[in-house]
Amino acid sequence: MSQSTSIPKKQQRVRDHGFDNYMEIEKKTRKILKFQSLIFSQYNQTLPISRLDNLAGRLGFKQFEAGAFILKFPHVFEVYEHPVQRVLYCRVTRKAINQIMQEKEALLAQIPDAVTRLRKLIMMSNAGRLRLEHVRIARYEFGLPDDFEHSVVLKYPQFFRLVDASDTRNKYIEVVDIDPRLTVCAIEKVREREYREKGMDAEDVRFSFLVNFPPGFKIGKYYRIAVWKWQRVPYWSPYEDISGYDLRSIEAQKRMEKRAVASIHELLSLTVEKKISLERIAHFRMAMNLPKKLKEFLLQHQGIFYKGELVEPDDLYLARRKLGALVLYSSRKANLDRGLVSYGRGREDDEMERFRRGCEEDGFEGGKDGKDGEGEDDLNLDLSCDVGSDFTDEEDNADEI
Known part of the structure; x- marks a missing residue:
């Protein structure tokens, strides 16, 4: 074995x-x-x-x-x-x-929720800031209005601030402070609910993700064992500061791999429709320590990013x-x-x-x-935890997750 x-x-x-x-x-x-x-x-x-x-x-x-x-x-x-x-x-x-x-009315009504989503998104980054342009490109997915720079970022100075990079002309959005109440991942809430409802073994639930493979996916014996072992591997939270850790060991690399899965899972949970294109995830790759080959990485963990209808759809969705x-x-x-x-x-x-x-x-x-x-x-890959209004040339070659 x-x-x-x-x-x-x-x-x-x-x-x-x-x-x-x-x-x-x-x-x-x-x-x-x-x-x-x-x-x-x-x-x-x-x-x-x-x-x-x-x-x-x-x-x-x-x-x-x-x-x-x-x-x-x-x-x-x-x-x-x-x-x-x-x-x-x-x-x-x-x-x-x-x-x-109706979509515009729903968008304006959920601005407070969009503020929270943006705060959590920025808190997942290494330096506590994201490029304004990258957020602008993905604003539709995160339920942000077109004028979010003014109606969200500048309107809530207690949460955000705009800064200019000293070496480039890029603008960045920074969080004013880290709110510990927002550092709880969506998967952690799911684990707690699963544990309370089903009484599953605490050790199995502690670091696991819900897995739901596509119809017809055949799971072999050794693959099932590998998934079981991987589910029990501990990892650092996407909101945890890892700058002081030594990441060169094999154990640290395993944790970082699972942390990347958790980061993408949490990023998807922050979107309105629980889906986003690979190209737009790639904009946050450097800021969130995500792997270079995103498509291959997500296909490796496809059972985690496969889902049908939303469990709790909101008015905007x-x-x-x-x-x-x-x-x-x-x-x-x-x-x-x-x-x-x-x-x-x-x-x-x-x-x-x-x-x-x-x-x-x-x-x-x-x-x-x-x-x-x-x-x-080529949108035949839909790995969701799906339609943007920002129509740029770069999205025409993006896979959907």
């Missing part, structure tokens, strides 16, 4: 079709959010169909792909004829606008899920001639027919699911 407490790096890879379908919805949702931002940036928050391809090209859409895309989601985008100009325009539907307003519900509505079931898509005089004019036929002739039929993932990121 192996005496090693490390989990084998080479493991069986099992494809979860349920998560594959979930990530397909995520891809569509990200494109929809990009399109919504584009439309809202236009005059009167409407976009002429004649300019659709040119402007959508900035978002990575190919020629004629943008027109086919908006026709697939008539519950989100409305194509209508201008009553005076007699040309086609695109705008966001009332249902989608209501969802956006529920508001964001409503957009996913609009995405799920099939365009084939939508009545394109009434309600969501208006053609001015209640008929489909020649311009609309040409627009639709042009999309179909180029292989982008509105009622079919085309290759929406083309040019998108």
Whole structure:
């Protein structure tokens, strides 16, 4: 029997079709959010169909792909004829606008919780500070408003302060002091609940994580033993200062490996939807002593970062899920001639027919699911303890966890 407490790096890879379908919805949702931002940036928050391809090209859409895309989601985008100009325009539907307003209201209502999440996030860093830009990129995941620098950081000087780096032009957010009440990890609360409810052996629960493998994942005898041993390995808390420890020993390296798992687990628990892209975790890698090869590291511990629905969803999470519900509505079931898509005089004019036929002739039929993932990121890895509004080029190659 192996005496090693490390989990084998080479493991069986099992494809979860349920998560594959979930990530397909995520891809569509990200494109929809990009399109919504584009439309809202236009005059009167409407976009002429004649300019659709040119402007959508900035978002990575190919020629004629943008027109086919908006026709697939008539519950989100409305194509209508201008009553005076007699040309086609695109705008966001009332249902989608209501969802956006509900999300904004929920976002403002949970600002106090966002303050606590940001404090805990910064307290996990080695120096008690994080780059402002890195937090800005991940603000959507942590439930921070777009103007969080003013509405959160500067508004609460008793908790945060902005500092300029002496050697660079970067700004950093620092915590004013360490609150011991905030240094309790989410997994520690879970362990306490498990111990109280199930009466499990204290030694087994003390350093363990909940494990839930994907369907079809086969656990061999020796792998099960390795996981059991690894679960009993002690480790330092993500909030603990380790600057004074000697990290060169094998025992210290084992603790640091498990501490990295705990850090990512705690980071995920601080997000609204308990998910975040690998690229955005990488921004905090140096500050939190995380491994370089994050994807391989997380796959090695995939049973810990695998979960379905949230146990305790909040209002912000529920508001964001409503957009996913609009995405799920099939365009084939939508009545394109009434309600969501208006053609001015209640008929489909020649311009609309040409627009639709042009999309179909180029292989982008509105009622079919085309290759929406083309040019998108490979999001087949969803390891959660999932849609950002900060659309930068760097996230298009990120894996989702």
